[in-house]
Amino acid sequence: AQSVSQHNHHVILSEAASLELGCNYSYGGTVNLFWYVQYPGQHLQLLLKYFSGDPLVKGIKGFEAEFIKSKFSFNLRKPSVQWSDTAEYFCAVNRRLYNTDKLIFGTGTRLQVFP
């Protein structure tokens, strides 16, 4: 089945540790890729997006993601996390299907950062 997979369901890190959250999708063809973040008690916010061009995308708050087409992956990274990065992170893939755009989300990764 076509899907978006986030392999890490729950990640616990200390402040200043490096972060990499995995995201893989199973769609062929052209896709647009997104990472959304949901801080505790807040709504989904766009972290970064990839449409085309440079496969290394920089987003807000020091996050970046790399699109590797051959691996169908769009992993999220941050070199040094902060306590304020504690949140749930969702990878999403937008693909055109039957002339409409569909945004398919992964199941999310909960990140907890301890001081």
Add this chain to the structure above:
Amino acid sequence: EAGVAQSPRYKIIEKRQSVAFWCNPISGHATLYWYQQILGQGPKLLIQFQNNGVVDDSQLPKDRFSAERLKGVDSTLKIQPAKLEDSAVYLCASSLVRQGRETQYFGPGTRLLVL
């Protein structure tokens, strides 16, 4: 720029009761979405509107869920009658298309608890 507005933020009802949620998208956004987010999962699309027309309602449980966007701006989502498994966060999103590329922006959601 004002974001996507939703109300109410929280709702508790008993099973078999009815409930309605309201969404006001970002001004100028023609496309509006309703998603259901069950605890521990990513958002799942229920229905997509383009202006006041339905583009995709294939995932909407039409025996109990209905949605409308009469004037192409605000939208309401109704559940009648509610079941226990409808307990979830209902998210509204609207999207902006630039150069054929779409980005969705989400509201704060309505957290529904069915007892």
